[in-house]
Amino acid sequence: MDARAIIARIRNGSPLERTELSWFANGLADGRVSDAQAGAFAMAVLLKGLGEAGRTDLTLAMRDSGRRLDWALDGPVIDKHSTGGIGDCVSLVLAPALAACGAYVPMISGRGLGHTGGTLDKLESIPGLATQLDEAAFRDLVARAGCAIVGASAEMVPADRRLYAVRDVTATVESLDLITASILSKKLAAGLEGLVLDVKTGSGAFMKCDADARALAEALVETANAAGCRTSAVVSDMNQPVAPALGNALEVAEAMRVLKGGTHGRLGALSIDLAGEALRLGGLAEAREIGAHMVSKTLSDGSAAAHFGRMVAALGGPNDFVENWESHLPVADVIRDLPAPRTGHVVAMDGEAMGLAVIGLGGGRQVETDRVNPAVGLDRVLPLGTSVAKGDPLLRVHAASEDHADRAAARLEQAIVIGDASARIPSLIHGRLG
Known part of the structure; x- marks a missing residue:
């Protein structure tokens, strides 16, 4: 086969055979396909699309470009994937809670991308x-702790690693077909029996409007089910942070508060909902609501926290992290409030700007080689609809220096809108598919 002929067929709107997409994916993995050809392929797919069958074939071809896992365990192998947002530390709650319910969660996660944090x-x-x-x-680790949150090995889905890097520099990231294949090839290579997808919509998400988020959710659910993995999706709100914190250690702290049975809030509510649905997909609960009840119990009785502690210790963290997490997490040198500029209500947030403020504090990477400061970020973020008096704290800034805190505050003052009347607060769940 020939890469140029495959690219030309997509460019001309002709459907591809499964064998052609398999050849191209293997060529990405072993270097037979050049960077120029990979870029041309990505642009052709962006402009012409592959259709439902072609999208599924590309996903499976990329899955099969490297090592695939299979499991022989005494419970279902299930997982969750989020399309990214701010304050989204759901995975840290969901994975151990599912393990405490008898599931196994081999969660292969990633680093921060754009304005969003990485698990x-x-x-x-x-x-x-x-x-x-x-x-x-x-x-x-999966067998002993029931869950493992780790990075992908070099042997898994090498075609995606190569194509993703090319997409990032060729203005082709937005392709629905390529997004779908990228997400699902990695999840399917992990040998899952069930997958729940959390597709974000709103100011802090990559998909800013419901229609785009729903289109992505539909493509993901259709493709994953066609590939043989029981999958459903939730379209969830990202017009404010999931947890009232943005930043690595600060989000771990929020996850620990939920795991230790604290007030659930948005983070707990979304974690319980998604985990309940995952248990339904894995056959451990007859309905999402029953699964959600099972998950809530693991948060109140400490069993989810115990599974998290076993995972942390096995990954090299402190053996007593669950008991003494506050003393182990790093603390920023400068911590100060951001005061409300006027009396009123918190009516809107620019989630992307808030995420970028955290990146500017050093909580993420502006270039690949940047070192992340785990202590910096934001916490005590007031939810939408909260009434405030002038000077009341809207959130706390955690920074490495006063200068960094000043710059972050200037950004955040523009990102949080105070109005005279309380605005309608979007529901946490915008829709469900599958």
Whole structure:
């Protein structure tokens, strides 16, 4: 086969055979396809699309470009994926809660992307913890703790790693077909039996409007089910942070408060909802509501926290992290309030700007080689609809220096809108599919 002929067929709107997409994915993995050809392929797919069958074929071809996992465990292998947002530390609650319910969760996660935080960066704010494991250690951790949140190995889905890097520099990230194949190829390679998807919509999400988020959710659910993995999706709100904190250690702290049975709030509510649906997909609950009740029990009785503690210790973190997490997490040098500029109500937030403010504090990467400061970020973020008097704290800034705090405050003052009347607060769940 020939890469140029495959690219030309997509450019001309002709459907591709499964074998052609398989050849191209393998060519990405082994270098037979050049960067120029990968970029041309991505642009052709962006402009012409692959259709439902072609999208599924590309997803499976990318899945099969490297190592695939299979499992022989005494419970279902299930997982969750979020399309990214701010204050989204759901995975840290959901994975151990599912494990406490008898499921196994081999969660392969990533770093921060754009204005959103990465689950691996959050976990690595725990001293000593490392998220890269070889396959044998990964399998052992899943079997012993019931859950493992780790980075992808070099052997898994090499076609996606190559194509993703090309998409990032060729203005083709937005392709629905390529987004779908990228997300699902990694999840399917993990050998899942069930997958729940959290597709974000709103100012802090990549998809700013419901229609775009729903279109992505539909593509993901259709493709994953066609590939043989029971999958459903939730379209959830990202017009304000999921947790009242943005930043690696600060989000771990919020997850620990939920795992230790604290007030649930938006973070707990979304974690319980998604985990309940995952239990339904895995056959451990007859309905999402029953699964949600099972998950709530693991948060109140401490069993979810115990599974989290076993995972943290196995990844090199402190053995007593669950009991003494506040003393282990790093603390910023400067912590100060951001005062409300006027009396009124919190009526809107620019979530993307808030996420970028955290990046500017050093809580994420502006270039790949940047070192992340795990202590910086925002916490005590007031929810939409809250009434405030002039000077009341809207949130706290955690910074490495006064200068960094000043710059973040200037950004955040523009990102949070105070109005005279309380605005309608969007519901946490905008829709469900599957």
